[in-house]
Amino acid sequence: MWAAVFQTQTRFNKMPIMVDDVMRLLGSIAEERKMKAAVKHSGKGALITGAVAFIGGLVGGPPGIAAGGAVGGLLGASTTNGQRKPIPQMITELPPDKKQKLYNEATAILGDLEWMDPKELTKQVMDNETMKQQLLALLEKFLEG
Structure with missing residues (x-):
């Protein structure tokens, strides 16, 4: 009798979410959407573009800025080419403090x-389009900032 009461009671209690479980859940959502993000090299590309446009402006005035911007843009783009990481990989590489912040928001x-377990949590979220969209928006906002 007590065993049946205990099983019924614990079956419906919410299992505490572990940080890694939530990170896996977010990775699953991102993977489903084939999300990738440009990593730190985007800033490097922007710096190259700006620097070459600046030098073009010094050398050739306004037309030099335009030409420098075009050439700098091509150079900047070539430095970031192929520098996109899958979001699940980025999530696993987050430092613990960032993971905790993402966990709190999620x-x-x-x-x-x-x-009952992390698989069930993932299934419930994957079956709930609204919740999945909210978590995707959170993930996009978090990785942009």
Whole structure:
């Protein structure tokens, strides 16, 4: 009798979400959408573009800025070519403090879900388009900032 009561009671209790479980969930959502992000090399490309446009302006005035911007843009783009990482990889490489921040924001969205294990949590989120969209938006905002 007590075993049946205990099983029923624990079956519906919400399992505490572990940080790694949420990171895997976010990685699954990103993977489903084939999300990739340009990494730190984007800033390097922008710097190259700006520097070459600046030098072009010094050498050739306004037409030099335009020509320097075009050449700098091509050079900047070539430095970032192929420098996109899958989001799941970026999530696993986050430092612990960033993972904790992302976890806190994601659990606010997951708030009322009940599940037995991480697989069930992932399935519930994947079946809930609204929640999935909220988590995607969170992930995009988080990785941009």
